[in-house]
Amino acid sequence: MGKKAVMSVSIDQRASFEAIRYARAWEDADVLLSGFHARPGQRFLSICAAGDNVLALLLLDPQEIVAADLSAAQIACLQLRMAAFRTLSHNEFLELFGARASSRRDLLLARALQDCDPETRSLWQSLAPEVEKYGAGNVGKFEAYFRHFRRFILPLIHSGSTVESVFAERDRPARERFFEDRWNNRRWNLCTSLFFSKTVMGWLGRDPAFFDHVDGSAGAHVRRKVRFAAVDQDPSQNPYMLEILTGRGGDVLPTAWRAENYATIAARLDRISLVKGPIDQAGEGVFDGFNLSDIFEYMSLEETAEIYGKLLERAAPGARFIYWNMMAPRSAPQDLQHRVKRLPDVEAGLKQLDKAFFYSDLVLEEVAD
Ligand SMILES: C[S@@+](CC[C@H](N)C(=O)[O-])C[C@H]1O[C@@H](n2cnc3c(N)ncnc32)[C@H](O)[C@@H]1O
Known part of the structure; x- marks a missing residue:
C-alpha cells in the first residue's frame, strides 16, 4: 500500500x-x-x-x-x-x-x-x-452528548428558568450582568471541568482517538467560549446555543434550514x-x-x-x-x-x-x- x-x-x-x-x-x-x-x-x-x-x-x-x-x-x-x-x-x-x-x-x-x-x-x-x-437532525453521537449534558449536568448548575432567560433579548451591558450574576457560578466551573474532560467527552460524544492531538483543558476552553457567545454575541440570535442548552429549535435557524x-x-x-x-x-x-x-x-x-x-x-x-x-x-x-x-x-x-x-x-x- x-x-x-x-x-x-x-x-x-x-x-x-x-x-x-x-x-x-x-x-x-x-x-x-x-x-x-x-x-x-x-x-x-x-x-x-x-x-x-x-x-x-x-x-x-x-x-x-x-x-x-x-x-x-x-x-x-x-x-x-x-x-x-x-x-x-x-x-x-x-x-x-x-x-x-x-x-x-x-x-x-x-x-x-x-x-x-x-x-x-x-x-x-x-x-x-x-x-x-x-x-x-438530533440522532448523532454528538447530539446525544449534548442531550446527556442537558439532562444530567445542566440541571445541577442552573434552573430551567435561568437557562431560558439566556435567550431573552438584552443589550451588551445587560448580557454581561446576567452572565456574571446568574450564570458564572462555582457549579458552572466545576461541572464544565468534569463534563468536558477528555475522558467523559470520549465516552459520550467524540471518539477518544480524536483527542490524540488536542492540548489544553476542554472545560476552560468551553467556559471562555460560552462567555463570548453569551456576552459579546447575542444569544437570542444563536440557533446552536439554543439547541445545546434547550434542545429545541426556535425562529432563528441555521442557514440551510431557513424558509x-x-x-x-x-x-x-x-x-x-x-x-x-x-x-x-x-x-x-x-x-x-x-x-x-x-x-x-x-x-x-x-x-x-x-x-x-x-x-x-x-x-x-x-x-x-x-x-x-x-x-x-x-x-x-x-x-x-x-x-x-x-x-x-x-x-x-x-x-x-x-x-x-x-x-x-x-x-x-x-x-x-
Ligand atoms: C471532521 S468532522 C467534524 C464535524 C463538525 N466539526 C461538527 O462538529 O459537526 C466532519 C466529517 O468529516 C469527515 N472526515 C474527516 N476526515 C475526512 C477525510 N480526510 N476525508 C473525508 N471525510 C473526512 C468525518 O467522517 C465527519 O463526518
Missing part, C-alpha cells in the same frame, strides 16, 4: 464511523458563505458531515459541489436531506429534522425515504424510533456530487473553494501536511480554504506557506460573527494566483 493510502485511512482505522456522528452541522454556514470569494459557476470541494453546509453552499450558485466523507452514515445524512428537500414542504422538513415539535415524523421519514437508495433507506429505517423521538433559502436549495440539488472516501481523492479537476470542516484537527501535523498538499494540487488560482480548529492549532504547513496567503483580517471579522462559538480558530487561506 502506498504512503498516500496509509495516510488517508489512518483516522478511519482509529475511529469508528459506523454510527452517525454529527446529525446536523455544528459549523456556522453564514460564516462559511461569507468567507468564500464567491462568484456564480464556481466548483467547491466540501466535507459532507451531516450535509447542512453542503446544502448552504448551493446558495452561492455554484456549478458543482463535490461532497466527500469517509463515513457512509454521514453521506446518508445528506441523502436524507436531499430527499426531504425534494418531497417535503419547509415546515415538514423542520419537523422531520427536529427543529419543530411533531407527532408525525414517522410519516415524514417514510415519505422522504421513498426517494432514497436502499442503503440510505435501511440506515434511516433502523433509526426510525430515534427520529420520531428527537428528529433526524427563505428552501426553494433555492431545492432547485439546485442536482449540482451536488456525493463521494464516500477521503476528500483529497474525491472528484475530478480543480476547485475554487474548499470547505474542510475541522478535519485537520483530527490529524497529526504530518498527516495535515500531506492532505493539505494534495488539496492544494487541486486548487484553482485564488481558491480559498476554509476550516475550523476546536483546540489543536492547524494551518497551512510551513513548506507550503509561500503558495497560500492567510487572511487574518477576514478571519477576525468572521470570528466575531461565528455563532458556532465553541471553535478556537477559523482559518481562511487563499491560494496564490
